[in-house]
Amino acid sequence: MILFAIALTIFLTGFILGPLAFLFWKSAGVSIHLAGSVITNILVKQAIFRSFGLAAATTLSASLIAFPLAYLASFREFPGRKAWDRLLLLPLVAPPFVAAIGMRHILARFGTINLLLMKLPFITHPIDFLGSGLTGIFILQVLHLYPIIYLNLRSSFENLDFSCIEASSSLGAGPWRTFRKILLPLTLPGYFSGAYLVFIWSLTDLGTPLVFDYPTLIPIMIFQSITDIYTNPAGYILIIIVSILSLGLFAAMKRTLAHRSFIGVSRFTSSFERKTLPRGSAALATAGIAILLIISLLPHAGVLLSSLSERWFFTPFPEKISLHYYRSIAIHASARKSLINSLGYSTATAILAGILALSIGYILSRTRFKLRGLIDTITILPMAIPGIVFAFAFLTTFTGTILDPRTSPILLLVLSYALKRLPFAVRAVHANFQQLPLSLEEASANLGATRFLTFRRITFPMLRSGLLAGIILTFAFSMMEVSSSLILVSQESRFPVAKAIYMLAGRITDGPAIASALGVIGMIITLLALYVVSRLSGKRSSISISL
Amino acid sequence: MDRKPFLSAQGISKSFGNTKVLTKVDFSIPQGNLFALLGGSGSGKTTILRILAGFTSPNTGTIHLEDRDITLLPPHARSMAMVFQNFALWPHMTVFENIAYGLHLKKHSSADIKKKVMETLALVRLTETASHYPQTLSGGQQQRVALARALAVEPRVLLMDEPLSNLDPGLREGIRREIRELQQTLGITTIYVTHDRKEAISLADTVALLDTGAIVETGTPFSLYQTPKTITAARFFGELNEISGTVSAQNKPYTEINSSLGNFSVTTYKDLSKGEKVIIGFRPDSLEPTGTKNIITGTIKAIEYQGESLRLSLSCGDLSLIASLPGNVLSSYKQGERIQMGIKTENILLFQETL
Numbered sequence: 001m002i003l004f005a006i007a008l009t010i011f012l013t014g015f016i017l018g019p020l021a022f023l024f025w026k027s028a029g030v031s032i033h034l035a036g037s038v039i040t041n042i043l044v045k046q047a048i049f050r051s052f053g054l055a056a057a058t059t060l061s062a063s064l065i066a067f068p069l070a071y072l073a074s075f076r077e078f079p080g081r082k083a084w085d086r087l088l089l090l091p092l093v094a095p096p097f098v099a100a101i102g103m104r105h106i107l108a109r110f111g112t113i114n115l116l117l118m119k120l121p122f123i124t125h126p127i128d129f130l131g132s133g134l135t136g137i138f139i140l141q142v143l144h145l146y147p148i149i150y151l152n153l154r155s156s157f158e159n160l161d162f163s164c165i166e167a168s169s170s171l172g173a174g175p176w177r178t179f180r181k182i183l184l185p186l187t188l189p190g191y192f193s194g195a196y197l198v199f200i201w202s203l204t205d206l207g208t209p210l211v212f213d214y215p216t217l218i219p220i221m222i223f224q225s226i227t228d229i230y231t232n233p234a235g236y237i238l239i240i241i242v243s244i245l246s247l248g249l250f251a252a253m254k255r256t257l258a259h260r261s262f263i264g265v266s267r268f269t270s271s272f273e274r275k276t277l278p279r280g281s282a283a284l285a286t287a288g289i290a291i292l293l294i295i296s297l298l299p300h301a302g303v304l305l306s307s308l309s310e311r312w313f314f315t316p317f318p319e320k321i322s323l324h325y326y327r328s329i330a331i332h333a334s335a336r337k338s339l340i341n342s343l344g345y346s347t348a349t350a351i352l353a354g355i356l357a358l359s360i361g362y363i364l365s366r367t368r369f370k371l372r373g374l375i376d377t378i379t380i381l382p383m384a385i386p387g388i389v390f391a392f393a394f395l396t397t398f399t400g401t402i403l404d405p406r407t408s409p410i411l412l413l414v415l416s417y418a419l420k421r422l423p424f425a426v427r428a429v430h431a432n433f434q435q436l437p438l439s440l441e442e443a444s445a446n447l448g449a450t451r452f453l454t455f456r457r458i459t460f461p462m463l464r465s466g467l468l469a470g471i472i473l474t475f476a477f478s479m480m481e482v483s484s485s486l487i488l489v490s491q492e493s494r495f496p497v498a499k500a501i502y503m504l505a506g507r508i509t510d511g512p513a514i515a516s517a518l519g520v521i522g523m524i525i526t527l528l529a530l531y532v533v534s535r536l537s538g539k540r541s542s543i544s545i546s547l
Numbered sequence: 548m549d550r551k552p553f554l555s556a557q558g559i560s561k562s563f564g565n566t567k568v569l570t571k572v573d574f575s576i577p578q579g580n581l582f583a584l585l586g587g588s589g590s591g592k593t594t595i596l597r598i599l600a601g602f603t604s605p606n607t608g609t610i611h612l613e614d615r616d617i618t619l620l621p622p623h624a625r626s627m628a629m630v631f632q633n634f635a636l637w638p639h640m641t642v643f644e645n646i647a648y649g650l651h652l653k654k655h656s657s658a659d660i661k662k663k664v665m666e667t668l669a670l671v672r673l674t675e676t677a678s679h680y681p682q683t684l685s686g687g688q689q690q691r692v693a694l695a696r697a698l699a700v701e702p703r704v705l706l707m708d709e710p711l712s713n714l715d716p717g718l719r720e721g722i723r724r725e726i727r728e729l730q731q732t733l734g735i736t737t738i739y740v741t742h743d744r745k746e747a748i749s750l751a752d753t754v755a756l757l758d759t760g761a762i763v764e765t766g767t768p769f770s771l772y773q774t775p776k777t778i779t780a781a782r783f784f785g786e787l788n789e790i791s792g793t794v795s796a797q798n799k800p801y802t803e804i805n806s807s808l809g810n811f812s813v814t815t816y817k818d819l820s821k822g823e824k825v826i827i828g829f830r831p832d833s834l835e836p837t838g839t840k841n842i843i844t845g846t847i848k849a850i851e852y853q854g855e856s857l858r859l860s861l862s863c864g865d866l867s868l869i870a871s872l873p874g875n876v877l878s879s880y881k882q883g884e885r886i887q888m889g890i891k892t893e894n895i896l897l898f899q900e901t902l
Contacts, residue, residue, distance in 0.1 A: 163632075163635035170623070171700055
């Protein structure tokens, strides 16, 4: 056991701490002078400014959407509440860069909306919805990411000791004051962890700006710097900025929340009745949610339509609907190969992540291994540090070694997928372990079972459904992972789906349509995964832990 | 008790879905009274409290505070502060902030608030914890902070939902006394929900016993314990030996009862007709080995020494009775022994048999 724990520590150090350390060491080699000239470069300055603005605006807007929705779904009763609660998660099924392809069809100068509008008498010129592309990126990110904040808020609201709210009103506080002084502060920890994910996601989203061909953002500049990684220090500088910022934010969040971990402070005893919304307000709420969902799912509809359209030029809707492009995937060598590749990569990733999560969870909660703290910290790192930084670190560390991603990227790719999901999977398994009374295992040992037998017959069966949920989600997310897929793989025969979609979307003829078909397949896989997971656990909480 | 009702409820009914929780509950409470709602789980006691607080609205019925109908008022407009079962102290605020919260709402000046908070803290002897966070305090201290938070706003009515049930048993008695003392000093009208009959008896001016959503009996602790009018109350307030019989004669103040264990003479007078089926009930400590009236004969089935008392399980005919004798007397009872005991006439309760 101890040998296994040591081996695991070495493995984690080697593949998480090691590459990061190497990256920082390399960056430290960039002279101050060079660094200064990079930062003062007008384009770089613009990119930093815009990236931060975008991330801030996205987080803020997603919060503004998620807050009232989560409040309604948690505290008010209205017809169809449970169904809406689930439907609100639908936008998650397509990563923003896939949705972006659909969005272009719907909102472009000669896209569906403009063509429909131009049929009206008073609009003669198409409206430029997408502008330089930044607006489009912003909208897509908000529509894709609000469910993450929504989920976090929902579980915060539901874990709240409701008598704390009632105590406030019994002392004479009106609803608004109770919201501001009691509800908000108590749910801040949950909100922050959601908002942090959204902020970092938006800040380091590589796929969406690539599809919109928008160059002045940090992740794009990092991506482009990879081609001249040995001569151009800009990539390193930007990576360092992003890492310091995200680590700093993460640390700050942990610090503030350290005093604010209220879970378990008081037992949730008080049951409460959801107040039924009056008919008018209920109709209004339902209409609002429906409109939001329709808008959120427009890009998805765009992807679907574009994948089904055999011919679609300058008409609001496709002229001919067929499965032509799905058949093309089978014929088109690189599309077919990418799908097979990704299925393989994701399967390997899911298995690897499952084994890692189970081992780490076991060591953290059931052993007294001395380096538990270290393992815990390393495991959380992929959450604090964006995927793009990891991909970059892998690239710089392993280029020229036996694991060189230019020649054999598979191992690193699978590793980076798995490590990225690791914090979430470990957290879920760890939580499962903690809910499992130790006495169940002690009873087994007491009856003479060995440690291994106890694990196999008692512990593992009780963790199984949680673990399975984690594995399924890991599989789905790996299918559509962007940053590592784009950065680590350069040979076409090894392309994962995300990279194939990116390459196809940039081609003129049938590329975008085939890309859409691949996107739809990815969406279906994600949807199925979310469905199975919600069936497995019966609770939203396990999804929210795993996101 | 002739004072005008301060707080009253009329015809309160409540269902959750198809489950009826309360059926036509009525009560009225004079000002300054401590009114205990006593009942087991599922009796509806907490629902009544939540209806009074305004967290739940009744399906039918009204609530009046003095002469004002407050049935439809939102919780924050009722001036009824609640002490919650789990205390519900806000973990993100210090003890001081927790208590000051309600005062801020009343737009006091900050000097006033400070003074009032410290006064209230002194009342519950927690002045030194003002700057602490509630989760760092012991259960008993948290309980007192919760009480202070409710008292600070000087509510018209104090609502307490099983305030002692989350405390260690050793702490309960002390805090119970403190609550009673504070309540009497401040003269604050209080509704106290509990499932513990000892708590209700020792605290309350008036106790209402609830069972399956209806009030069974209301009265002073003494009357409910010593002279309950219903057999449900008699059973709830302590162990009860029961013997069925029929009325054979009534000569005021005596009622003569005929039963399978012999004839009994009872002073609890009720207007009954001859031949009516009744149940007589008495507490285990009403049986006396030296008694000369109302004699029963039985075989000792089991002997249990409990320190302060000696309990004998008797088998009398087809009935089982319990006798409780003082534990400080050395006795020589043996299992299987046949003995006689008398029941003190004035301690026998009489109930009409209702099926």
